[in-house]
Amino acid sequence: MVTLLGDIATNYIEMRGWQKKLLIAHSIAALQRKTAQLIKAKLEAGDISELDNSNAQAQMINTEADIIQMEVNLSMSIHRLSVLTGRVPVALQDFLQKSAEKKQLPKPKWPISVGIPADILLTRPDLRRAERQYAQATARVGQREAERYPSLSLTGNISTTAESIGQLAKGSTIGWSFGPNLRFPFFNGGQVVASVAVGRAQRDQAFIAYRAAVLGALEEVENALVRLYKEQQRLKKLLAANAAYSHSLQLSQGLFESGNISFLELLNAYRSYYSSQMSLSDSHIVLAKHYIALMKALGGGWDGVVDVSFPEIVDKTASSHVKVKR
Incomplete structure (x- = not known):
């Protein structure tokens, strides 16, 4: 269930991401069409060459081609999300496309506590299963020991x-x-002793498996936290870069209209701003995915401050087996 919910959340993030990218691409395409019209007017006036006009047209058409591919990716994301929720592929098409321009990408809840309690990992089904298998193997050793007397x-x-x-x-x-x-187990004593030895070996194997499961879970959580915090830092840098590229594009448009720079310089400003916008959108998507990965690593449902003393959050019986040192 945790995996299914995580897949649904991830696909929802991707779907909203494609919608966001489409809005960006349409906005850039509108600016490029306006620039192409200006270039055409300058060409007719003899102020620029045919080369600049061709570059402007190529840039605009290339962005329009990107939009077509983004629309394909968006439709596929909606189809996948519909199937994951038990519906036919086109069931959510109208619902998810409605007011898409007003929808924002979900954002992680900040700040995220650094001191996540280790007991919260016991909400993971794989750790609960490994812990129960270890407990059962330990109990079987006691039963076989009793048969020796x-x-x-x-x-x-x-x-x-x-x-x-x-x-x-x-x-x-x-x-x-x-x-x-x-x-009196005199005549089958050797068999009983061997049975105890087998039980102990099975218990040791169960402990090793449990310890490996706990360490693997801790590794997943630590990796998810590192990716999440580093992507947050990267996002801040991209926001600053995007603001700088936006200002540069505004200056370039004014300078080009006044004839102080060539169209090639304006073209580079467009490309840089477009790339920056897409990188910023990608970072928002990746950040949300990393947050989902952290929730999955924690077993799902962790929402910040957790009091592990409550039995509805952590099984107290299971919590006695959380230590992996031996």
Whole structure:
């Protein structure tokens, strides 16, 4: 269930990401069409060469081609999301496309506590399964150890010779026997000892598997945290770079219209701004995916501050086995 929810969340992020990229591409394409019209007017006035006009047209058409591919990717994301939620591929098409320009990419909840309690990992099904297997293997060792020693049991039975219900009241028709049963495992002692050794080996294997599962889970959490925090730092840098590219494009447009720079310089400003916008959108998507990966690594449902003393969050019985040192 955690995996399914994670896949749904990831595909939803990707779908909103493609919608965001399409908005960016349409905005850039509109600017490029406006520039292409200006270039055409300058060409007719003899102020620029045919080369600049061709470059402007090529840039605009290339962006329009990108839009077509993005629309394909968006449709595929919607189809996948519909199937993951148990619907036919086109079931969510209208719903998810409605007011797409107003929808924002989901953002992680900040700040994320650095001191995530280790007990929260016990919400992971794989760790619970490994812990239970280790506990069962330990219990079996105790059972096999008990078979090495003599055991005493008391047995008894009651019988009757009555042939009718009326004769049951006569004490002479009722008999009983009672006696102890003492068991000495002398003749199969070697078999019992071997069984105990096998049980201990199975317990050790279960412990190794449990320890590996816990360490693997901790590694996943640490990796997810590193990726999340580093991507957040990268996003801040991209935001600053995007602001600088946006300012550069505005200056370049003014300088080109006044004839102070060539169209090639304006073209480079467009490309840099377009690339910056897409990188910024990608970073938002990656950041949200890393947050989802962290939630999956924690078993799903972790939302910041957690009091692991409550049994509805962490099974107290299981929490006694969380230590992996031996």
